[in-house]
Amino acid sequence: xxxxxxxxxxxxxxxxxxxxxxxxxxxxxxxxxxxxxxxxxxxxxxxxxxxxxxxxxxxxxxxxxxxxxxxxxxxxxxxxxxxxxxxxxxxxxxxxxxxxxxxxxxxxxxxxxxxxxxxxxxxxxxxxxxxxxxxxxxxxxxxxxxxxxxxxxxxxxxxxxxxxxxxxxxxxxxxxxx
Numbered sequence: 001x002x003x004x005x006x007x008x009x010x011x012x013x014x015x016x017x018x019x020x021x022x023x024x025x026x027x028x029x030x031x032x033x034x035x036x037x038x039x040x041x042x043x044x045x046x047x048x049x050x051x052x053x054x055x056x057x058x059x060x061x062x063x064x065x066x067x068x069x070x071x072x073x074x075x076x077x078x079x080x081x082x083x084x085x086x087x088x089x090x091x092x093x094x095x096x097x098x099x100x101x102x103x104x105x106x107x108x109x110x111x112x113x114x115x116x117x118x119x120x121x122x123x124x125x126x127x128x129x130x131x132x133x134x135x136x137x138x139x140x141x142x143x144x145x146x147x148x149x150x151x152x153x154x155x156x157x158x159x160x161x162x163x164x165x166x167x168x169x170x171x172x173x174x175x176x177x178x
Contacts, residue, residue, distance in 0.1 A: 003028055006035040019076055023160040045147045048084065049140030053133040058086040059094050059108025060115075060141040064148025066095070066176055067116055071165050073152045074176070078169055081105075088170035095167055095174035112145035 006028045014021035028035030048057040058081035065077045081091055090105040099106030111125035130138045155161055166173045 002032045023155050023158050044143050047140050047143050049137040053137035054084050055104035056108035057140045057144050059105035060112035060144035061148045063109040063112035064145050068149035068152030092169045092174045111141050115145040
């Protein structure tokens with residue numbers, strides 16, 4: 001019974017976002033427990049913190065996801081950010097590496113890039129996030145930085161990885177800056 005519910009949820013998600021959920025169905029088929037675990041991950045990736053810091057969350061989640069891949073997962077994060085009310089121009093600027101133009105999206109993007117790097121230097125972007133938006137925003141950005149790479153890495157592990165692509169942001173194409 002639970003598998004039926006999980007498969008229905010995956011189909012609904014895929015239809016809503018025009019997203020290939022074949023890997024989700026394979027996971028559910030392999031283990032209903034694994035499929036259930038997969039359904040709870042958005043509780044981590046989707047924690048945005050306070051409303052005034054949603055752009056920081058979006059930037060951090062986007063940077064982490066693009067670090068894992070810049071294909072369909074990156075496009076999905078763009079869609080989630082737009083749905084959350086993040087301005088497309090800010091997302092485009094972050095994708096293109098124009099962090100000053102990206103404002104708080106750029107702040108979150110740079111925070112995540114530093115957090116997932118191999119550097120143990122203090123993350124000054126985190127200090128800025130904490131001082132401007134508070135502890136909840138820093139937690140949200142940290143969740144986003146840590147979890148955004150999950151789906152692309154998980155999909156590659158299952159043999160479902162995709163090559164990089166240009167990202168469509170409100171009809172404008174953003175080429176991911178290296």
